[in-house]
Amino acid sequence: MILSVIAAVGRNGEIGRNGGLLCHLPSDLKHFKAITSCHPVIMGRKTFESLPTGTLPNRRNIVISRNIDLKIEGAEIYPSLDYALIKLLTTEETFIIGGAQIYEQALPIADKLYLTKIYADFPDADIFFPPIDFSFWQETSRETFPADEANRYPFSFFEYERR
Template structure:
């Protein structure tokens, strides 16, 4: 499984149910990486998509809500259900896309993290683990520093050792 996220300098990923930054190159990176793959998300992350599945992907929502149902979405209520559903799916075709609770639950099953690191402070209320300080993980590669309207960012790949 692969984690994919955009995080600010304090590893914040969202505020009030929305992303912290609107960086078109990050959105394009996300689309390219996940197109044709399976994306796993929590219900709040699904809600942030404005109540529609991501096109061209298999969408799975992990939620405690037994009543959650939506056309074009596969719903699971536990990790056991999720892994049963993913039984015949190659692990490198599964992207964990948020939110913070789902990242936390699935971190131990992931071996790669693709993080768009933004050098700004986003006043986040939702966070992901700091991969720079996470034992057993190392930075494998990083793009050159990019700038979008004064916001500096780079694409960083972390791998489990």
């Protein structure tokens, strides 16, 4: 299994505020959907609760929680990331989709990193991506887009593979 991390980060590593995303970037949402569709996605319970319409369609939804009574229709709940990964061993590629707590646990063991870098500061952010040591990561792809009517900030889609 390829273990991939996917995230959208601000200039200072910001990823969220008030339990939600930093901003609405429709191009990034499309990119996220295109990359993760048909693959399992693993998320922390708080990220699940932040999803506007519940489970993500066309993907196996895995939620990590210590709450053994938690039940979510259309999602599998596991008590740790390790437990979830064992269940997914035979899948082709699995995506870690956040939030900060789950990124922190997954980053040291991930094979691929899909990062949307948003070229803006978000001073009221309260959640951050863990520090990345880029000496472990080889950039394999980069596409940059200007701000436009739909996307308020310029951004780049980066892909990295573990060296």
